Amino acid sequence: MPTAATPRAEAAARARPIAVVGAGLMGHGIAQVFALMGHRVHVHDPVPAVLASVHERIARNLRDLEQDRSALGRVTTYAELAHAVAEAAVVFEAGPEDLALKQQIFAQIEAAAPADALLASNTSVIPITAIMQALQRGERALGTHWWNPPYLVPLVEVIRTARTSTATVERMTELLKRAGKTPVTVAKDVPGFVGNRLQHALWREAIALVAHGVCDAQTVDTVVKASFGRRLAVLGPLENADLVGTDLTLAIHETVLADLERSPGPSPYLRQLVADGKLGMKTGEGFHTWSPEQQAELRQRVLEHLRELLARGI
Secondary structure, eight states, X not given: OOOOOOHHHHHHHHHSOEEEEOOSTTHHHHHHHHHHHTOOEEEEOSSHHHHHTHHHHHHHXXXXXXXXXXXXXXXXXXXSHHHHHTTOSEEEEOOOSOHHHHHHHHHHHHHHSOTTOEEEEOOSSSOHHHHHTTOSOGGGEEEEEEOSSTTTOOEEEEEOOSSOOHHHHHHHHHHHHHTTOEEEEXXXXXXXXXXXXXXXXXXXXXXXXXXXXXXXXXXXXXXXXXXXXXXXXXXOHHHHHHHHOHHHHHHHHHHHGGGSOOOSSOOHHHHHHHHTTOOBTTTTBSSSXXXXXXXXXXXXXXXXXXXXXXXXXX
């Protein structure tokens, strides 16, 4: 098992590039974070058009956020995965949510990356153990679940498997802290980790309320945004439970939990939306209907909100 790195070894690691495999929605944002930090970043994507647009997309983000545009000069793109990871101190995989594909990608990464490189998957829900199970050196592999957009949302969930070494978790955590992120350690590798389990538990109940005719989708979203949603940035659910009292929390649970949605599978209502081609903003209709103008306005509103929170250090 690897031991804690010496200061000289840490300095040498920082001099080596960070590699990002997958240049889509998340990958180019992760590359941006480390380029701003001063790292050289090597980016690979198998789709030529996606790879060719990396610099343009990062440049637009830097301009919009009024951040140091010289960071762009530290990002290099590679058509070949092996060339991108050959010197890397850390490799972040940000490919599609496909287990077999991710396993294939990591087989290629392990064959080409240095033996001491940290290997991290940015999957949102797939257990890291399943992705990394065939690696010869599983002690250096872990999950890093970034949130979209990665250059504005501070959280990164660092997920360890039974094989991941403590030194690997510590190295990754320190790297993320230096990049200005808020890393948290997920000690047990479960599907969805922490954030998406919480988020989708809420979504399951939200969909059930609409499906059972309790209210419409607009009401669900308004209730969340105009009530407890306003507190969530500064008051987590368990802090809130302590604030109101665990005795009151227990009394509420005695009444409401038995009536909450407990289906082990996706909602039939959601399945029907997908079957009907109502895929949300990509088709103009999902739980709501969306004109191009409404889509643009919502995206801009979310972006401005996240920028404001970042500026305030929240």
